[in-house]
Amino acid sequence: MIPTCYCWTSLETLATEVFKHAGVSAAKAKIVAESLVHADLRGIESHGLSRMPIYVKRIEAGLIERVVEPQLVMQEGAAALIDGKNQLGAVVGLMALEQALKLARQTGIGFVGVRHSNHFGTCSYYAERAISQGLILLVLTNAPEAMAPSGGIRPFLGTNPIAVGIPAGQEPAFLLDMATSVTARGKIVMAAKKGEAIPADWAIDQNGIPTTKPEQALLGSLLPIGGAKGYGLAMFIDLLCGLLTGAAFGPGVKSLYDNWEHPQNIGHIFLAIDIQKFLPLPLFQQNMDEYIRQVKNGPKKEGTSEILIPGEIESRKRRERLQKGIPFSLNVEDELSQLCAAYGLDLKAARIAP
Amino acid sequence: MIPTCYCWTSLETLATEVFKHAGVSAAKAKIVAESLVHADLRGIESHGLSRMPIYVKRIEAGLIERVVEPQLVMQEGAAALIDGKNQLGAVVGLMALEQALKLARQTGIGFVGVRHSNHFGTCSYYAERAISQGLILLVLTNAPEAMAPSGGIRPFLGTNPIAVGIPAGQEPAFLLDMATSVTARGKIVMAAKKGEAIPADWAIDQNGIPTTKPEQALLGSLLPIGGAKGYGLAMFIDLLCGLLTGAAFGPGVKSLYDNWEHPQNIGHIFLAIDIQKFLPLPLFQQNMDEYIRQVKNGPKKEGTSEILIPGEIESRKRRERLQKGIPFSLNVEDELSQLCAAYGLDLKAARIAP
Numbered sequence: 001m002i003p004t005c006y007c008w009t010s011l012e013t014l015a016t017e018v019f020k021h022a023g024v025s026a027a028k029a030k031i032v033a034e035s036l037v038h039a040d041l042r043g044i045e046s047h048g049l050s051r052m053p054i055y056v057k058r059i060e061a062g063l064i065e066r067v068v069e070p071q072l073v074m075q076e077g078a079a080a081l082i083d084g085k086n087q088l089g090a091v092v093g094l095m096a097l098e099q100a101l102k103l104a105r106q107t108g109i110g111f112v113g114v115r116h117s118n119h120f121g122t123c124s125y126y127a128e129r130a131i132s133q134g135l136i137l138l139v140l141t142n143a144p145e146a147m148a149p150s151g152g153i154r155p156f157l158g159t160n161p162i163a164v165g166i167p168a169g170q171e172p173a174f175l176l177d178m179a180t181s182v183t184a185r186g187k188i189v190m191a192a193k194k195g196e197a198i199p200a201d202w203a204i205d206q207n208g209i210p211t212t213k214p215e216q217a218l219l220g221s222l223l224p225i226g227g228a229k230g231y232g233l234a235m236f237i238d239l240l241c242g243l244l245t246g247a248a249f250g251p252g253v254k255s256l257y258d259n260w261e262h263p264q265n266i267g268h269i270f271l272a273i274d275i276q277k278f279l280p281l282p283l284f285q286q287n288m289d290e291y292i293r294q295v296k297n298g299p300k301k302e303g304t305s306e307i308l309i310p311g312e313i314e315s316r317k318r319r320e321r322l323q324k325g326i327p328f329s330l331n332v333e334d335e336l337s338q339l340c341a342a343y344g345l346d347l348k349a350a351r352i353a354p
Numbered sequence: 355m356i357p358t359c360y361c362w363t364s365l366e367t368l369a370t371e372v373f374k375h376a377g378v379s380a381a382k383a384k385i386v387a388e389s390l391v392h393a394d395l396r397g398i399e400s401h402g403l404s405r406m407p408i409y410v411k412r413i414e415a416g417l418i419e420r421v422v423e424p425q426l427v428m429q430e431g432a433a434a435l436i437d438g439k440n441q442l443g444a445v446v447g448l449m450a451l452e453q454a455l456k457l458a459r460q461t462g463i464g465f466v467g468v469r470h471s472n473h474f475g476t477c478s479y480y481a482e483r484a485i486s487q488g489l490i491l492l493v494l495t496n497a498p499e500a501m502a503p504s505g506g507i508r509p510f511l512g513t514n515p516i517a518v519g520i521p522a523g524q525e526p527a528f529l530l531d532m533a534t535s536v537t538a539r540g541k542i543v544m545a546a547k548k549g550e551a552i553p554a555d556w557a558i559d560q561n562g563i564p565t566t567k568p569e570q571a572l573l574g575s576l577l578p579i580g581g582a583k584g585y586g587l588a589m590f591i592d593l594l595c596g597l598l599t600g601a602a603f604g605p606g607v608k609s610l611y612d613n614w615e616h617p618q619n620i621g622h623i624f625l626a627i628d629i630q631k632f633l634p635l636p637l638f639q640q641n642m643d644e645y646i647r648q649v650k651n652g653p654k655k656e657g658t659s660e661i662l663i664p665g666e667i668e669s670r671k672r673r674e675r676l677q678k679g680i681p682f683s684l685n686v687e688d689e690l691s692q693l694c695a696a697y698g699l700d701l702k703a704a705r706i707a708p
Binding site: 074076077078079081106107108109111113136148149150151152153154156162164166174176178182207208225226228229230231232233235236239240243244245246249250271273274275277278279284287288291294295298299300301302304306307308309310 | 428430433460463467490502504505507508510516518528530532562582583586587589593598603625627628632633638641642645649652654658661663664
């Protein structure tokens with residue numbers, strides 16, 4: 001069966017309407033819609049419009065702010081701190097990104113900490129924007145508890161991702177966007193639904209024993225990449241995003257799905273670098289192209305058809321989906337359809353005729 | 355057999371003398387000696403005085419500069435670029451660190467790129483100094499080819515480490531210092547020196563087959579942590595340290611051990627953050643202490659006596675070795691002894707009476 005595909009611009013318009021119906025201003029609704037469709041275009045369904053229903057539920061529950069604006073609470077030299085005032089994560093994130101890019105153009109570097117934010121979509125949304133303006137961006141965010149410390153058995157750290165965007169010239173940009181866990185919790189949920197075993201290096205059970213049973217894994221903890229190294233990376237990200245900014249940290253970061261009493265109070269870090277302070281941008285881009293070609297032209301392992309650059313798969317997926325449309329899994333399609341209907345909107349209107 | 359232990363101050367004095375005999379100025383010799391003994395104190399023998407013989411060999415071969423000073427070639431706002439002029443890595447690194455700390459105090463953030471440098475010891479040497487001054491430091495460096503890209507079979511990327519130092523109050527500071535490979539190349543060099551086998555998941559041989567033989571691993575490729583994630587991290591570090599600064603990158607970074615025609619041309623990045631721009635340092639330190647205690651007091655896996663913070667093992671080792679002295683493996687002891695003797699110096703003079 002060929003899945004139904006949806007037009008990305010129609011989806012953006014529709015999602016904007018949904019958020020507006022939920023009481024979000026048109027400008028803010030458009031930003032959040034754009035950030036979610038960005039993820040779907042890149043094939044990251046877990047961070048795409050599949051998150052719209054939970055965002056709306058939290059807005060309606062009064063756990064995400066509709067009106068009060070995020071505030072720049074400190075700006076000195078190349079550093080700034082933004083209080084997200086519990087606004088939608090993408091709205092806060094975009095403000096922080098713009099501040100970081102502005103500072104970078106002024107002082108070479110822009111370092112912006114953010115507190116009192118919410119789930120802000122994929123980090124790549126921000127990295128892609130920086131890339132399109134010819135700047136390098138490093139984005140960090142903390143997240144609700146999911147990983148135990150090395151030697152521990154209870155979740156303490158989030159899957160705290162790190163993303164880096166670096167512009168190239170003719171070649172696709174370098175865009176790394178990775179969780180510090182071996183896998184996403186969503187993949188274990190999927191395995192549980194399908195009744196499939198999971199690899200032994202994904203998670204531990206409640207006693208700290210590696211498990212191939214998804215149900216046990218969901219009661220336990222995700223494992224970080226590289227053992228103690230990934231544990232250290234996730235903690236460094238939590239310390240900068242949480243402790244330095246004044247956001248929540250460790251188990252203090254509230255779950256998007258399971259906590260209905262408190263805002264998430266997520267913290268982010270945006271670090272922008274103005275390449276032109278170091279060398280002319282066209283020269284840097286040319287060097288990037290040469291670097292990428294050198295990597296891709298290297299000898300390959302038997303059975304490997306191509307060496308890929310971080311972000312290359314997603315950038316191809318995006319090109320394909322801009323043209324052919326975005327498919328959803330059936331669950332997500334149903335949920336989105338119901339959400340639209342509740343506001344008198346029709347998901348079908350965004351379909352591409354087959 | 356109880357190994358002979360050496361007094362760290364005597365070792366620093368002795369190593370300083372060795373470098374002076376090799377034609378390095380007293381001030382520079384002292385820095386390099388200090389950076390190497392720093393690693394030995396923390397139990398990182400692979401990056402300690404075991405590197406002194408190869409440093410000296412490269413100095414004597416004219417592949418490391420003795421006289422010309424590193425130069426600040428750009429400083430604008432919060433960003434700076436240093437040309438190491440092929441000086442000893444620790445000399446260049448320390449200058450870059452000081453520039454980053456100075457800029458951070460002025461503008462909140464200091465971002466310093468470095469080109470034309472050499473192996474600069476452990477990243478933790480710089481992170482420890484930043485911590486002692488109450489600043490956060492992120493250090494990146496590229497390194498000679500050691501890891502194949504995901505899907506490739508020939509080394510392209512170095513084991514490109516990332517280090518982060520974050521000061522605490524009463525508790526030991528957070529000090530993460532990790533290669534992006536499963537293990538550091540230096541550990542395989544040590545295993546080769548000691549004639550020991552290595553775990554099968556550390557590396558592949560020239561044909562892409564996992565190997566337990568360090569000699570085969572050194573001819574093949576190390577494996578990154580977390581598969582494609584570690585590959586992405588190592589590449590981001592290479593792009594910043596190499597492409598952005600104008601240093602060598604990828605296989606263009608020359609080997610410390612195997613290349614006798616060219617300087618290494620290593621690149622580094624130092625990012626310093628002044629905590630006090632965000633919140634008062636004592637409050638941050640107090641929060642760090644609480645965070646660390648919360649992690650350490652969490653429930654533990656059966657058989658785990660203690661949950662550790664990144665850098666905690668090394669900080670304990672340091673306290674122990676400051677008092678009881680530093681032991682060396684026999685190979686390293688022999689090599690150091692010979693090197694000292696060649697300059698009319700006696701390693702035995704640094705021994706602690708048993």
